[in-house]
Amino acid sequence: MTPAFEQLGLIGCGLMGGSFALALKRAGLVRRVVGYSKSPSTMERARKMGVIDVPASSALLAASRSDLILLAVPVAATEDTLDAIRRVLAHQALVMDVGSTKADVVAAARRVLRDDVGQFVPCHPIAGSEASGIEHASATLYDGAQVVLTPIERTLTAQLARATALWEALGCRVRVMSPAAHDAAFAAVSHLPHLLAFAYMNALAGQPDGAGHLTLAGAGFQDFSRIAGANPRMWCDIFTANRQEMLAQIGHFRQALQQLETLIADGDAPALEAAIAAASLARAQWQPAAAGTTSTA
Amino acid sequence: MTPAFEQLGLIGCGLMGGSFALALKRAGLVRRVVGYSKSPSTMERARKMGVIDVPASSALLAASRSDLILLAVPVAATEDTLDAIRRVLAHQALVMDVGSTKADVVAAARRVLRDDVGQFVPCHPIAGSEASGIEHASATLYDGAQVVLTPIERTLTAQLARATALWEALGCRVRVMSPAAHDAAFAAVSHLPHLLAFAYMNALAGQPDGAGHLTLAGAGFQDFSRIAGANPRMWCDIFTANRQEMLAQIGHFRQALQQLETLIADGDAPALEAAIAAASLARAQWQPAAAGTTSTA
Numbered sequence: 202m203t204p205a206f207e208q209l210g211l212i213g214c215g216l217m218g219g220s221f222a223l224a225l226k227r228a229g230l231v232r233r234v235v236g237y238s239k240s241p242s243t244m245e246r247a248r249k250m251g252v253i254d255v256p257a258s259s260a261l262l263a264a265s266r267s268d269l270i271l272l273a274v275p276v277a278a279t280e281d282t283l284d285a286i287r288r289v290l291a292h293q294a295l296v297m298d299v300g301s302t303k304a305d306v307v308a309a310a311r312r313v314l315r316d317d318v319g320q321f322v323p324c325h326p327i328a329g330s331e332a333s334g335i336e337h338a339s340a341t342l343y344d345g346a347q348v349v350l351t352p353i354e355r356t357l358t359a360q361l362a363r364a365t366a367l368w369e370a371l372g373c374r375v376r377v378m379s380p381a382a383h384d385a386a387f388a389a390v391s392h393l394p395h396l397l398a399f400a401y402m403n404a405l406a407g408q409p410d411g412a413g414h415l416t417l418a419g420a421g422f423q424d425f426s427r428i429a430g431a432n433p434r435m436w437c438d439i440f441t442a443n444r445q446e447m448l449a450q451i452g453h454f455r456q457a458l459q460q461l462e463t464l465i466a467d468g469d470a471p472a473l474e475a476a477i478a479a480a481s482l483a484r485a486q487w488q489p490a491a492a493g494t495t496s497t498a
Numbered sequence: 499m500t501p502a503f504e505q506l507g508l509i510g511c512g513l514m515g516g517s518f519a520l521a522l523k524r525a526g527l528v529r530r531v532v533g534y535s536k537s538p539s540t541m542e543r544a545r546k547m548g549v550i551d552v553p554a555s556s557a558l559l560a561a562s563r564s565d566l567i568l569l570a571v572p573v574a575a576t577e578d579t580l581d582a583i584r585r586v587l588a589h590q591a592l593v594m595d596v597g598s599t600k601a602d603v604v605a606a607a608r609r610v611l612r613d614d615v616g617q618f619v620p621c622h623p624i625a626g627s628e629a630s631g632i633e634h635a636s637a638t639l640y641d642g643a644q645v646v647l648t649p650i651e652r653t654l655t656a657q658l659a660r661a662t663a664l665w666e667a668l669g670c671r672v673r674v675m676s677p678a679a680h681d682a683a684f685a686a687v688s689h690l691p692h693l694l695a696f697a698y699m700n701a702l703a704g705q706p707d708g709a710g711h712l713t714l715a716g717a718g719f720q721d722f723s724r725i726a727g728a729n730p731r732m733w734c735d736i737f738t739a740n741r742q743e744m745l746a747q748i749g750h751f752r753q754a755l756q757q758l759e760t761l762i763a764d765g766d767a768p769a770l771e772a773a774i775a776a777a778s779l780a781r782a783q784w785q786p787a788a789a790g791t792t793s794t795a
Contacts, residue, residue: 328716347714347716349714386710386714389707389711390702390712390714390715390716390719391718393701396755397694397698397722397755398777398781399758400751400754400755401751401754401777402776402778402781403757403773404750404751404753405686405687406780407753413683414683415687415784417624417646417673417683417687417787418787419624419644419687419786419787420627421688421692422687422688422691424721424722425694425695425721425722425725426784427781428722429778429781430778430782433771433772433774433775433778434771437767437770437771440762441762441765444762447762448762448763450701451755453701453705454701456701456704457697457704458697458701458748460697460700461696461697461700461737465737465738465741465744466741468738468741470734470738473734474730475730476700477696477730477734478730479703480695480698480700480703481696481699481726481729481730483699483700483726484695484699484723487712487723489715489717490714490715
């Protein structure tokens, strides 16, 4: 059987990119992986782990002669990365990313790729964890995950179909939506929880007795705050890229918190219990879309 | 070997109480468990599960002739429960509770037990989960858990020593602190996270597109919001009982959130990344005190 792709040009060798290369290899979908990371030691580690076959000394060299290119870099680095590779893009090459925000990524692709923007299919696989780095890469990271594709009007139908088939071949379920709808939804279900977890840890650490309090924390704390351990650079980028939606979600949250606070301050137990019951019910009714994944993105 | 206790009078047959009885039996520390629940079907289920040996038709009958009495009821029911049993308390009986707040429990015990308050050792085992009810009871719930004891000046040394030995015999690690210090710490590491999770779910459910957004939620959401599925009555009681500390913690949190919001709104990426990095570091430095438990309380 001929692999679907001759060469994956992997730009960024972290958890997301490394896991993608491993999954692609496991599925027999690629003959060779040429990888680039700005960190030589990361590249060497990726080579030793079998994530990449050939290290490249630049993003341009990783993209060159690749029929599949994956950008797995912080979203803020998307524009520079696309700019670095655009002159060597093969005419038929499929270019994808794995960024957690999409409106900014699409805007960057429009600006930089211009007439070639149709080859770029913006992707967001709902997988990952608070862990980052090539050392956590796994061929199973995307198993059963949802992947959101956010094509624009200029995206080529053929490339969208190839991207869809590729993710499905990796065991993912593909959803298509607009970049704006994507960013609104993820502000609500991913970005805001991360922000709240960060704010919570800062509130705790900033108290005189915070360190002592923390010695009493149990598994509720552990799960609630797990995402606060996520990568600061990556999340700074995401919040910045998705600024308007973040501010809107913070507004929704502040109102809901204010409601509960007022009920506690007023000692209105029946209304407080009803408000908690509504939250508890909403949570109980939620079902994970992708059982078995360790998605956080 | 003679069991340490002849008869456990278990008042409240939920997750915490049921698990305590099972653990006590597993450790061979009790000859007989007499249990009371206000729900006859719960009591019958507890009997069938082997949690209790003898159902009692009232709290008073469960406490009568028991040399160990465990109150495992919502904290707001503590005073009425103690009032119901105080006339039948054996002189040597050890009375404990498992409530998540302690200042209110201690105040209730002082009011009701009066000269017998020395027999009461206020306890808070850091165990439990968002699940509740006898059907989730397990002999292993308290394995390796921390248990906070909050004696007052009138607590009898002998009863404090018995309670300590008992929890240690169940595989727990005992810490002693004042009721006020307990409530301040748990407002920070347990009660506030629950409140934030409830507020978050209400904020999400209250949005026009909330239901659609939820179909995209991944494991980050799943862990962050898990505690929002907790029992509304129980948490209404806890927030109400620990009102002052809750309001103080909400204040700390609001400040921390405001800081991040301002940095996002201002587009101050370096300061935003530094603030996130502080949170991420604080979380990374935290170690669970009790590996292997499923504590949330």
